[in-house]
Amino acid sequence: xxxxxxxxxxxxxxxxxxxxxxxxxxxxxxxxxxxxxxxxxxxxxxxxxxxxxxxxxxxxxxxxxxxxxxxxxxxxxxxxxxxxxxxxxxxxxxxxxxxxxxxxxxxxxxxxxxxxxxxxxxxxxxxxxxxxxxxxxxxxxxxxxxxxxxxxxxxxxxxxxxxxxxxxxxxxxxxxxxxxxxxxxxxxxxxxxxxxxxxxxxxxxxxxxxxxxxxxxxxxxxxxxxxxxxxxxxxxxxxxxxxxxxxxxxxxxxxxxxxxxxxxxxxxxxxxxxxxxxxxxxxxxxxxxxxxxxxxxxxxxxxxxxxxxx
Amino acid sequence: xxxxxxxxxxxxxxxxxxxxxxxxxxxxxxxxxxxxxxxxxxxxxxxxxxxxxxxxxxxxxxxxxxxxxxxxxxxxxxxxxxxxxxxxxxxxxxxxxxxxxxxxxxxxxxxxxxxxxxxxxxxxxxxxxxxxxxxxxxxxxxxxxxxxxxxxxxxxxxxxxxxxxxxxxxxxxxxxxxxxxxxxxxxxxxxxxxxxxxxxxxxxxxxxxxxxxxxxxxxxxxxxxxxxxxxxxxxxxxxxxxxxxxxxxxxxxxxxxxxxxxxxxxxxxxxxxxxxxxxxxxxxxxxxxxxxxxxxxxxxxxxxxxxxxxxxxxxxxxxxxxxxxxxxxxxxxxxxxxxxxxxxxxxxxxxxxxxxxxxxxxxxxxxxxxxxxxxxxxxxxxxxxxxxxxxxxxxxxxxxxxxxxxxxxxxxxxxxxxxxxxxxxxxxxxxxxxxxxxxxxx
Numbered sequence: 001x002x003x004x005x006x007x008x009x010x011x012x013x014x015x016x017x018x019x020x021x022x023x024x025x026x027x028x029x030x031x032x033x034x035x036x037x038x039x040x041x042x043x044x045x046x047x048x049x050x051x052x053x054x055x056x057x058x059x060x061x062x063x064x065x066x067x068x069x070x071x072x073x074x075x076x077x078x079x080x081x082x083x084x085x086x087x088x089x090x091x092x093x094x095x096x097x098x099x100x101x102x103x104x105x106x107x108x109x110x111x112x113x114x115x116x117x118x119x120x121x122x123x124x125x126x127x128x129x130x131x132x133x134x135x136x137x138x139x140x141x142x143x144x145x146x147x148x149x150x151x152x153x154x155x156x157x158x159x160x161x162x163x164x165x166x167x168x169x170x171x172x173x174x175x176x177x178x179x180x181x182x183x184x185x186x187x188x189x190x191x192x193x194x195x196x197x198x199x200x201x202x203x204x205x206x207x208x209x210x211x212x213x214x215x216x217x218x219x220x221x222x223x224x225x226x227x228x229x230x231x232x233x234x235x236x237x238x239x240x241x242x243x244x245x246x247x248x249x250x251x252x253x254x255x256x257x258x259x260x261x262x263x264x265x266x267x268x269x270x271x272x273x274x275x276x277x278x279x280x281x282x283x284x285x286x287x288x289x290x291x292x293x294x295x296x297x298x299x300x301x302x303x304x305x306x307x308x309x310x
Numbered sequence: 311x312x313x314x315x316x317x318x319x320x321x322x323x324x325x326x327x328x329x330x331x332x333x334x335x336x337x338x339x340x341x342x343x344x345x346x347x348x349x350x351x352x353x354x355x356x357x358x359x360x361x362x363x364x365x366x367x368x369x370x371x372x373x374x375x376x377x378x379x380x381x382x383x384x385x386x387x388x389x390x391x392x393x394x395x396x397x398x399x400x401x402x403x404x405x406x407x408x409x410x411x412x413x414x415x416x417x418x419x420x421x422x423x424x425x426x427x428x429x430x431x432x433x434x435x436x437x438x439x440x441x442x443x444x445x446x447x448x449x450x451x452x453x454x455x456x457x458x459x460x461x462x463x464x465x466x467x468x469x470x471x472x473x474x475x476x477x478x479x480x481x482x483x484x485x486x487x488x489x490x491x492x493x494x495x496x497x498x499x500x501x502x503x504x505x506x507x508x509x510x511x512x513x514x515x516x517x518x519x520x521x522x523x524x525x526x527x528x529x530x531x532x533x534x535x536x537x538x539x540x541x542x543x544x545x546x547x548x549x550x551x552x553x554x555x556x557x558x559x560x561x562x563x564x565x566x567x568x569x570x571x572x573x574x575x576x577x578x579x580x581x582x583x584x585x586x587x588x589x590x591x592x593x594x595x596x597x598x599x600x601x602x603x604x605x606x607x608x609x610x611x612x613x614x615x616x617x618x619x620x621x622x623x624x625x626x627x628x629x630x631x632x633x634x635x636x637x638x639x640x641x642x643x644x645x646x647x648x649x650x651x652x653x654x655x656x657x658x659x660x661x662x663x664x665x666x667x668x669x670x671x672x673x674x675x676x677x678x679x680x681x682x683x684x685x686x687x688x689x690x691x692x693x694x695x696x697x698x699x700x701x702x703x704x705x706x707x708x709x710x711x712x713x714x715x716x717x718x719x720x721x722x723x724x725x726x727x728x729x730x731x732x733x734x735x736x737x738x739x740x741x742x743x744x745x746x747x748x749x750x751x752x
Contacts, residue, residue, distance in 0.1 A: 005626070006642070008639045013655075015664075078671075118672055250671045308543050
């Protein structure tokens, strides 16, 4: 019981069980159903894509930290999340070497170059996908048809909506993921399972995904007057994947609750505009990227007046 | 419309809630520091070798917001020595006890007839904010000379984990609470007396509701058991819907907040003539063998209290004066129990360990949890800036000076960043910067 044995430190002296690594682990766990669905639907090639992206993301972060003499951060699992998210956003048409390039781009240029976790202004997986869309347009745009589906056309539902005479998959098939697209975006049920898990674990709030998806739905309902078109638009493409897992990224979205809601609203509007009026069938990635850039301003505009302050 | 103040649901750890306060054996000696209150230090008026009795004035107040110190044991003044165990350096009077606890013969029952005399009596009692703030109670009540105090808010929230000393006071000293309120009614002539108590103390709520059931001026208000329910701004808002604005004083809203134990100790002085010489202290924490509520002479050493609790069951890692959220670490078991020490928490080595911080992931939990709606990450970013003027501009805009250092932000941070610590560093910086620039401008 000597003097120097007692620890001196600033308060508080207890801590909640919240932990950064645990949060990343929760996101990985939440992506597990979608990852399994990807392999079931699209075969072993999906597994190779996932492994390639995750491995390249982790190794490139490890090497970057080594070369830049930064503190090693691969243990925080965020590189795994980035690799996994990127993989789930790609289709089986993308050759593995392109997947690797995308993963390295996401980690080194989008994340590490800006100072690592917490400092990047844009979502690494999204930015890498947009980069790949431009660099490898022929393989990244569009989506492969799941092995489990009799291929009628290689076009994705988003390409087909509005095309006269085109045969759309049933809504049940859309929920199960029996349609063309990126490996992780098609099985809506698996994504919703992950969403519920993240809510239960209090990793994300329900507002962002619900407002994002809701905005797209309402816009289409107003624009087309058709509930079924609006439903297809919501279930098709990468909307649910993006809304649940990428528009909720902590680092690249506003820190305030009100800011996050505006962020989601903006994402929904931009997605609608790109899908409806743009030349691309898909707008989720671009919408999130645009709103990432706006995030600091949203944060500023939604600053609360402190209690007892001005 | 009433806003919902963000708060935290903390584990309560109130294992001593049913432990009736027991009087500790008179310690062999006490060491009474001169800075047990928030203002200027008291000045010793006794000599080494002098015989003193319980309640005898041994140090007079001096200067702004000071408070007198009274002997808490009878015996001989052994030394007047430097003391720094509780942080700030000061002087302390060491009294060797003769074990007789002889009452000072000069003590008289105070009989004030008007507000000024009443305030002088409270001043003589040496009572300060006993919930931890240690601000002299008379100085707080003196606001009644300028503003009419309509509402007296009696703080029995006790939102910090572990601590149950206010809880025990509310259960065991109901009569003195009543006496205290009668005194305030007589001299402050306030219309409304609200006793705010967290719902995790249903027995205290019940007992006081019963006691005041025939008094329409007194309202016992059950509050949700969330942290920091007992903080000034939070309690004020939840109990009255009022907010202290920037640069405003609580009294200008016609409200004063007084801790329930302070009220009781003040009333005790008027009932017995004995100034503040002892208090109830919760002793708890994972290293303490038998957690207890003890009535101890002010100036007793932590070691004496631990002994009265059966000693330690494991190696101590951290000694806290106060609760685990806002309590301060103290480096030695020889430290004295101060007037405002409501609890001693001794954590074992495992509980005392802190996780290493890592980079902020901008999850926003600190912003969402802040009871005042501040942005702790913005303070952290500002403090990383080299340019002091830029740093000050951000800190002023984000109003860091409002921060009450409740610690909620640090508590919830998943990357274990020392946000609360940074907030207090930022507040210190901005105080220094502002005073330097005020002088420079003149």
